[in-house]
Amino acid sequence: MIKILSIFLLVATLAATPVLRAADIVGTVTFKGTPPAEIPLTQMEDNADCMAMHKETPTTHHYVVGKNGEFGNVTVYLQGMDGKSTGATAAPAVLDQKGCLYEPTILAVQTGQKITVKNSDDCIHNVHAIPSPTSGNQEVNDPQQPGGADLTYSFPKPEMFLKFQCDVHPWMFAWVSVFDHPYFCVSGTDGKFTIKNVPPGKYTIVAAHRKAGEQTQEVEVKDANATVNFTFEPPK
Amino acid sequence: MNANAPVKINRPLHWFAIATAIATFLLLGAGGLVTSHEAGMSVPDWPNSYGYNMFAFPISKWTGGIFYEHTHRLWASAVGLMTTILAVWLWLRDPRKWMKWLGIIAFFGVVAQGVLGGLRVTMHMNSLGIFHGVIAQTFFVLMCAIAFFTGGIWQKKSENKISTVPRGLRSHVLFVTILIFLQLILGATMRHQHAGLAISDFPLAHGKIWPDTNPDAIARYNQERMEVMNANPITAFQVVLQMVHRIVAIVIFTGVAAAVGLSVKRLGKKDLLTKLSIFWFALIIFQIVLGIATIWTNKAADVATAHVLVGALSLVTGALWCIIAFGHSAKLSETETAPFGAFGTFAANK
Numbered sequence: 001m002i003k004i005l006s007i008f009l010l011v012a013t014l015a016a017t018p019v020l021r022a023a024d025i026v027g028t029v030t031f032k033g034t035p036p037a038e039i040p041l042t043q044m045e046d047n048a049d050c051m052a053m054h055k056e057t058p059t060t061h062h063y064v065v066g067k068n069g070e071f072g073n074v075t076v077y078l079q080g081m082d083g084k085s086t087g088a089t090a091a092p093a094v095l096d097q098k099g100c101l102y103e104p105t106i107l108a109v110q111t112g113q114k115i116t117v118k119n120s121d122d123c124i125h126n127v128h129a130i131p132s133p134t135s136g137n138q139e140v141n142d143p144q145q146p147g148g149a150d151l152t153y154s155f156p157k158p159e160m161f162l163k164f165q166c167d168v169h170p171w172m173f174a175w176v177s178v179f180d181h182p183y184f185c186v187s188g189t190d191g192k193f194t195i196k197n198v199p200p201g202k203y204t205i206v207a208a209h210r211k212a213g214e215q216t217q218e219v220e221v222k223d224a225n226a227t228v229n230f231t232f233e234p235p236k
Numbered sequence: 237m238n239a240n241a242p243v244k245i246n247r248p249l250h251w252f253a254i255a256t257a258i259a260t261f262l263l264l265g266a267g268g269l270v271t272s273h274e275a276g277m278s279v280p281d282w283p284n285s286y287g288y289n290m291f292a293f294p295i296s297k298w299t300g301g302i303f304y305e306h307t308h309r310l311w312a313s314a315v316g317l318m319t320t321i322l323a324v325w326l327w328l329r330d331p332r333k334w335m336k337w338l339g340i341i342a343f344f345g346v347v348a349q350g351v352l353g354g355l356r357v358t359m360h361m362n363s364l365g366i367f368h369g370v371i372a373q374t375f376f377v378l379m380c381a382i383a384f385f386t387g388g389i390w391q392k393k394s395e396n397k398i399s400t401v402p403r404g405l406r407s408h409v410l411f412v413t414i415l416i417f418l419q420l421i422l423g424a425t426m427r428h429q430h431a432g433l434a435i436s437d438f439p440l441a442h443g444k445i446w447p448d449t450n451p452d453a454i455a456r457y458n459q460e461r462m463e464v465m466n467a468n469p470i471t472a473f474q475v476v477l478q479m480v481h482r483i484v485a486i487v488i489f490t491g492v493a494a495a496v497g498l499s500v501k502r503l504g505k506k507d508l509l510t511k512l513s514i515f516w517f518a519l520i521i522f523q524i525v526l527g528i529a530t531i532w533t534n535k536a537a538d539v540a541t542a543h544v545l546v547g548a549l550s551l552v553t554g555a556l557w558c559i560i561a562f563g564h565s566a567k568l569s570e571t572e573t574a575p576f577g578a579f580g581t582f583a584a585n586k
Contacts, residue, residue, distance in 0.1 A: 163466065
């Protein structure tokens with residue numbers, strides 16, 4: 001009798017206690033105003049292999065801004081979350097070389113997470129990752145033949161905007177941010193971002209763009225999605 | 237051997253030495269193009285090229301940056317071969333002991349250059365790239381000196397027919413030549429930051445006489461710059477480096493102008509060294525124009541490479557001026573010791 005009563009009381013207590021679940025932080029990044037003009041990659045015009053894959057000369061992609069100011073390629077992350085990396089078991093991120101350009105140009109991964117670099121082109125590339133000298137990550141430089149095997153890298157230390165470049169085609173570069181936790185994402189071309197499964201609590205959230213700068217806000221996650229929006233303007 | 241007896245000129249050796257010096261100059265250009273096109277790491281392996289023996293790498297794969305890096309390696313091999321032949325030829329045929337040893341130094345110099353270049357690639361070290369660039373120009377000075385020593389103008393010194401150059405003028409030109417060498421080190425350091433132009437305007441610097449270098453300003457420079465090439469971010473160190481490079485250029489300009497004035501005054505307008513100093517001054521003016529053009533063309537590869545080459549010619553001109561001047565000023569002793577005759581005489585008389 002007492003046993004049954006105890007179990008009943010336990011279940012009732014659990015049912016009454018609100019369960020705090022992880023939630024997402026969602027939002028939109030917008031760009032107000034006209035971004036600086038992108039620059040045609042005229043050096044590519046001297047390379048027949050690369051130009052064969054384009055109808056016209058491509059431009060740089062420093063700013064990815066939609067018709068209504070949707071701001072893509074902004075890296076959004078939570079501060080102060082180091083030590084929570086799940087990179088070792090995370091699915092590999094993919095960096096592709098297509099049309100003698102990197103896709104995507106902005107990527108974010110965790111420490112220890114694999115980055116698979118593909119060569120989808122019919123020409124040689126070299127994959128040259130240049131970390132900051134003080135980051136603790138190692139520089140790598142490997143050849144990649146057309147149709148050759150994918151190359152795989154991972155970086156053990158957090159670092160913002162680690163550069164990948166191809167020295168055969170010097171207009172090719174991409175920036176990979178490495179975080180020691182899983183609470184980050186890169187805004188899409190629609191400007192939207194989602195940081196998934198954030199435990200309840202108060203956080204500082206950062207939106208960083210290599211040219212437009214960096215902004216921070218405070219956000220509190222309870223048991224429903226939290227929304228944070230960022231608005232960037234042209235550099236003064 | 238009587239030091240005052242003229243050494244018979246070995247014309248084939250002399251012409252081969254000139255050819256090797258010219259080949260070295262062209263190699264400087266090839267190497268300059270590699271860095272100007274940011275192609276230094278485009279062939280990740282060494283001494284092979286993408287797994288091929290470098291002499292068997294298919295021409296169809298010489299694309300993009302590979303073309304500059306790979307042809308640079310091939311041309312370097314040719315210069316290495318020519319230097320080796322020259323060293324052997326000097327050892328066997330030049331009666332002057334110091335010339336034989338100059339040939340040996342040249343041989344080890346070109347080998348060291350090759351290894352440095354290779355290690356720069358395999359060890360991913362920009363600092364080795366700086367050494368590689370500086371030693372390349374030093375090696376070029378050596379090859380020009382060897383070509384000069386095997387020729388007739390140097391031999392006339394031995395016949396004791398050239399006038400003495402005043403010590404003050406010699407010291408001045410030597411000082412300016414050393415300054416040019418330091419400027420070359422600054423330039424090599426700048427180029428091997430691989431950060432594009434740290435200052436993209438001239439005559440101002442980021443809109444000021446002396447640019448801001450605080451962290452906010454540096455962040456602003458990086459934000460404003462829309463890179464087309466894979467440039468590293470600008471740093472405060474690079475901004476200061478370029479400013480120092482500009483200031484040293486002004487000092488060099490003044491120093492070479494003074495060398496012209498002093499040469500005209502002390503040696504006369506018709507003296508070989510006066511004419512050489514005027515040529516030197518023309519080179520420096522051209523070099524300054526190229527330096528400004530490098531900025532105004534956003535570091536166009538051909539302009540930046542021309543700037544490297546004219547810098548090399550400026551260094552060699554100053555060095556040859558010094559060699560001739562110090563050689564002319566030597567009182568010939570019974571033992572011909574070294575090209576810097578005044579120093580050699582001093583050593584012999586100790």
